[in-house]
Amino acid sequence: MKKLFKYILIGVTGFSVLSCSKFEEVNTNPEATEKATSAMIATRIILNLANQSTQKSFMMPYLLNKNVIWTEFVESYQYNGFGTSSVSMTAINDAENMVKFAATEKLAKSYEGLKYFARAIKFYESTMDLGDIPYSEALKGESEKNYFPKYDTQKEVFLGILNELELADKAFSEGEKFSGDPIYAGDINKWRKLVNSFSLNVLMQLSKKESDPDLNVKGRFQTILTSKPIFASNADNYEIKRSDKNGQQYPFYKVGNNFTIYPTMSTEIVDRLKDKQDRRLFYYGNPAAKKLSEGKTQSDFAAYVGIDHSQSFDVITTIKNSGDYSKLNDRYMEIPTGEPTQQLSYAQVCFIIAEAAARGWVSDPAVEWYKKGVEASMKFIYANTPNTTQFHHNMPLDDTYISTYVAGLGTSFPTNLEARIEEILVQKYLASFLQSEFATYYDYRRTGYPKWKINPATSLNSEAPTKIPVRWKYPTVEFDYNTENVDAAVQRQFNGVDDINQLMWILK
Template sequence: MKRIINYVLIGIITVTSACSKFDEINNNPEATDKVTSAMIATRIIINLANQPTQKSFLQPYMLNKNIVWTEFVEGYQYNGFGAGSLSFTAINDAHFMMEFATTDKLAKSYEGLMYFARAVKFFEATMDLGDIPYTDALKGETDKNYFPKYDTQKDVFLGILQELELADQAFATGENFAGDPLYGGSTDRWRKLVNSYALHVLLHLSKKESDTDLNIKARFQTIIAEKPIFTSNADNYELKRTDKAGQTYPFYKVGNNFTIYPIVSSEIIDRLKSNGDRRLFYYANPSAKRIQEGKLSSDYDAYVGIDPSLVYDNILAIKNTNDYCKLNDRYTEIAEGEPTQQLSYSQLCFTIAEAAARGWINESAVDWYKKGVDASMKFIYENTPNTSQFHHDMPLDAAYRNSYVAALGDSFPTGLEARIEAIITQKYLGSYLQSEFSTYYDYRRTGYPKWKINPASSLNSEAPTKIPVRWKYPSTEFSYNPENVDEAVRRQFNGVDDINQPMWILK
């Protein structure tokens, strides 16, 4: 034992005496030893804009009825909800961006990014759950508050709208900044995003348009009249993909064992076919059975979707006939794929169209509706190789787009509810495999598109004829913050953390 101790002492002495040389040898001259504002900004922006890969990428689109999953029974496809997420760790160090900034104007730009990131994270959490910690959130380090109270959803939305306003003001007085993979640090482009996102948030408060504290109509009007917003697809809140490890399209085939399982849903295919909409030929590959029977890949009748509400065994039976549509090759065969969006110019156009239809603003609902369809088609066309493999000789070229969009004015409904349905349906069709849960939120708010619900296959056991309207609070909250989460559940849902009880914004 003594001999071992002596060897340990010798080792300690050796390491101590050589410490400075050890540090020198192990110092990487290519790496920084100091955290910068730009480094934090890059991590935060990627976290906000990125989407998961492979099967996880497609899970929101199972809930949105974009696709049918054939590996096994999938909860989201059959309206089975569990617990949601309540984590703000991605933004808990956002305030350091200002502290590390080298000029006052840079500090303002990073302040704008901080406010925007906070608004997005709190918006996503409250949209999923209802009441959440807001005022007390992220105060564990500064105030040693490890058990935050839950704010009412109304107060959370008031805070989100205020933070978006502060973000716009900060970017307006800042300067272009480093560390931005989306807009190259352009504060002008970030202002467009912040204000477009604010319109997106305001629309989700449509059931509260008479609330004087929220003042939704006036806020919407001010942004439209006075602030910069998206004006084209060049402004999209999106990540452009590359043929590099970790940067490829989320469902690209390399290393992806799940490409054999998704089928394009009839909720998508039937609507596109009935409208004579060529986006069909970019979203899907034709049915192998119908091609074998002599149909051309450019024939609308060569495309058939599967109803995602069918009992799983019936879906497998149809799959065995080969009479179904796989995803278009552009989703699996092109490493770069298309940019993945969180909010697009097309979606903003539909947001403005709906606000106009509701009478919030003095704009033409049909004109913004047409702009939304055109922007969707143009985005797809410009981000897809112009070959028959990817559009089946039915390109979304300018001549087709102009003709199709012009005709939309003739079919635009006159009644408010019919107009809302038309706008939301086109917004849905333009968001195929984009924007994660966005179209589910629109469905939950408006009831459109009218998705099929089958009680025989539903995993929503308490209400099999309905799609749940929220996720449950995470179990960790009941373990570590029980007093506050229990109070929030009592306040909102009569003490039952129920996926079928509407949150405040839906009442």
């Protein structure tokens, strides 16, 4: 084998010497573009921001969110084990080129809006995972030869994020329809709605800092809600619509996917939906085989059984072998287009505004936005699922059911502030099943809701087994190459220990 490899190298070398003058001619693809365009860069950036992983990796955030549990073997997220962050900024390195390559001033404004939004998203993800991060000096290796950026405080980062979102909204408002957008087809009005709706989400994550005058959380929130465009229906969702083409199918579609047998429904989802007699249960899961064999019907809430995610893996394996548990609904594996995968939905925005109203940030009735959120969630599921027994088990989320169910929510909405916030966040959690990746976890660590079971005996969080970690560790590469700056950030925030249980600034 080594000899064969040696001869292959000799052959390649010989070809290079004899034919170098024709190399470019032979290796030029006549169908490929030779110049990057604003649209090409935009497409790559947007897909990087909005897309999600596939197959097993797709499910990992939802183990942390306690949507599902994994039965292949012990998975860290299921048992609250954290490592280092994997957020990457490479996707936005050349975002500035979208603006430079634009053909008109108005197009340049549109791509400028996308640039600011993309930066805000990436820095948001990074600081939400870690705390203090490089911001003011970040992404300046090529332009200013700054390869070792300082770490800004998390407050400074959030002020920068909010500013970039305002700049994005302004730029889009001065732009025009642009090419290269696989989500909104270049509609700048829809992009403005997304930018401002995402701003509401960022402000809500700053709820513990609502009295900080520099951030002006409540004032910013009120301004956006009363004077700027935001999501108004499911048609505005920040999502990727799937197609039955290779690489564009639903992330957990069965073809080529060897992991479909491992996820099961968690009690955190099943029990809450059963308690509320909520038909979304029949779209999220399948009835337990054991319950059907005992005479229960597929349209009976009692036929659906979750598994407690905090139990030992041996116990979970025993339950799985018994058949007394609910698998995921077939629609997640059997339909190549599946449902659109969301990063931010109208339903979630409704719950964000409901929470803001409950906290007194805005004068709108919290219950009305709460009801809108549940309604939007149910309508999204119904609209994106074939109306067959296989997928709704004779319990469809039709208009009659939805209107009756949502009307009843007003009578049971709590009066106590803390109880209201818990109820809003529980419904936000139920609406985010297998959607929006880590969004529910961020809400949990901020508020403690939903109240998830934690079993110290099975926890992989060895330093604090009664808690779910509140951050990831800094990447090892930072300690290898940007040592002085990352060490200073760790010392400033966590007394010198890069600890997954130490509270970052937004959580204090």
